[in-house]
Amino acid sequence: MSLPSVRLLGLDFAAAAPGAVLDWMLARPAATGFGYVVTPNADHMVRLARVPDLRGVYDGAALRLLDSRVVARAARLLGLPAPPVLPGSDLAAAVLAAVPPGERITLVGLPPAWLPALVRRTGIAAPAHCDPPRGFAHDPAALAAVVRFVEDHPARFVFLAVGAPRQELLAAAIAAGGRAQGLGLCVGAGIDFLSGRVRRAPGWMQRTGLEWLHRLSQDPARLARRYLRDDPAVFALLLAERRRGGIQ
Numbered sequence: 001m002s003l004p005s006v007r008l009l010g011l012d013f014a015a016a017a018p019g020a021v022l023d024w025m026l027a028r029p030a031a032t033g034f035g036y037v038v039t040p041n042a043d044h045m046v047r048l049a050r051v052p053d054l055r056g057v058y059d060g061a062a063l064r065l066l067d068s069r070v071v072a073r074a075a076r077l078l079g080l081p082a083p084p085v086l087p088g089s090d091l092a093a094a095v096l097a098a099v100p101p102g103e104r105i106t107l108v109g110l111p112p113a114w115l116p117a118l119v120r121r122t123g124i125a126a127p128a129h130c131d132p133p134r135g136f137a138h139d140p141a142a143l144a145a146v147v148r149f150v151e152d153h154p155a156r157f158v159f160l161a162v163g164a165p166r167q168e169l170l171a172a173a174i175a176a177g178g179r180a181q182g183l184g185l186c187v188g189a190g191i192d193f194l195s196g197r198v199r200r201a202p203g204w205m206q207r208t209g210l211e212w213l214h215r216l217s218q219d220p221a222r223l224a225r226r227y228l229r230d231d232p233a234v235f236a237l238l239l240a241e242r243r244r245g246g247i248q
Contacts, residue, residue, distance in 0.1 A: 003063070006083040008075060009045050009237055010055065013064045013083035021065065021086060022094050028183055030156040035062035036171035036184035039088035042068050042234040043226055044164055049237055054165055057172045062183070065091065069209035074235060078242040087211075089200065092190030095157055096122045104128060106153045106182070108146060108170065109161030110191050118195035128153035137166040143173055151179045158184040161191035189215075 003024055006015040014021055025037075038061040040048075048054055058064060065086040066072060075082040099105060107127040110118065119126055130149045136142035147170070150158055158180075160167040167186040174180045192198040200206075201214030212231075216223050 006081045008066070008071075008081060008083060009234075009241060010048070011040060011045075011058060011064050013040075013066050014086075015083045017084060018086050018090070018094065021063070021091075022098060024063070025095060025157075025183060026098060028156075031181055032183075033178070034150075034158075034175050034180035034182060034184060036160070036168075036175060036186060037061060037063040037065065037091070038168055038171070038186045039065045039067040039086070039091065039188065041066075042071050042231040045071065045237060046230055046233045047165065049233070054168070057165070057168045060172055060175065061168075067188075069207075070212070071234060071238070073209060074238050078238055080238060080242055087190075087206075088185075088187040089190035089193050091185060092159065092161075092187040093194060095185060096124055096194065099124060099157065101125070104155055106130075106150060106155040106158040107161065107191065108132065108150065108159065109163075109167070110195060110197070114192075114195040114197045117197070118191065121196060122194055127159075128155065132162065134166075137162075137169045143170065146170060147174050147177050147180075150174050150184075151177060154181045156182050158182050159191060160184050160186050161188065163188060 003014045003016045003020065005012040038058055066083045067087045069085050072082040072085050102125050104125045105127045107129045110131060112131055115129055130146060132142060132146045136146060160171055171184045171186055174184060189198055193200040201211040205211050205214050212227050216227050
């Protein structure tokens with residue numbers, strides 16, 4: 001089963017409702033060779049424009065899901081095609097809720113101290129878990145160790161929750177190894193929210209596209225530069241695409 005797509009800022013996004021996306025994931029055979037799902041938001045798109053070498057990592061994904069209501073609304077205002085929004089956090093929650101009792105997932109990310117809370121709050125079986133050091137994606141030995149961990153712990157769903165672009169680089173490395181199975185989900189802070197380690201924005205802020213403001217208020221030292229200086233460049237990218245006639 002394939003999903004329709006919409007092209008925006010050089011990426012082909014799935015143009016399907018969340019239910020259809022989840023059905024696609026659940027229908028994928030567990031023993032299928034490793035594929036991965038990325039959830040680009042404004043920060044990802046700005047980074048892709050500045051670091052073109054990363055584009056192959058996103059193009060290599062089995063599925064790309066838009067994780068930004070702000071980008072979707074701005075695209076529509078400019079007359080550009082806007083794929084449905086499915087945040088990585090919502091994707092993580094939906095997949096974990098759909099996993100049958102006792103089915104084990106593999107998880108990369110989340111400090112070990114928060115693992116019991118994740119299991120308790122979601123009702124999943126204790127996952128195969130690895131929490132690599134922050135700089136692992138640029139350390140060949142450390143990256144290879146994480147790839148081997150995923151290969152040695154096959155699961156239908158492999159959650160990669162170590163932040164962008166580390167989780168996307170890891171997903172591409174796992175796929176390139178050719179030994180792993182299952183579907184890797186690059187879900188960013190989604191696992192932090194589900195474990196309770198980080199408090200997610202209220203529903204009304206999520207629906208109105210203000211989740212970024214909630215996150216900024218929680219961690220201004222880390223996120224101010226991203227949200228206030230870097231990410232607004234996405235509007236210029238969208239405007240440039242509009243001037244080109246929406247073709248990229």
